[in-house]
Amino acid sequence: KQLFLLKSSDPHSEIDVTRYCQLHHFTCQTMQISEREFHYLIETQ
Template sequence: MSQVARVIDAMGQPCPMPLLMLKRALKQQAAGQWILKSSDPHSQTDVSRYCALHDFQCDVVQISAQEFHYHIET
């Protein structure tokens, strides 16, 4: 059975808020699948490094010039 990904909407939030919002969500429920939506291009570095540090799978999809979706599995 496939698990439904929880969505974290950080659109319009400047760096480092997308990463902080991800950390807050993971603190509440660490295991699972997440989609982090961000409009900050700098979030790509922050989120990718954080996921690599914690051995989370992270795939980045650039939806447009101002929208990035991070598919994270913990």
């Protein structure tokens, strides 16, 4: 298993990241840090 922290300023990135995680059966946690900052904690299998 590996953990990745993806940081984004695009509010629409959640859709793409979530879809990617579902396709690859990864676990993904979304955190909104501020109005324009989003962090995604992705755990691979």
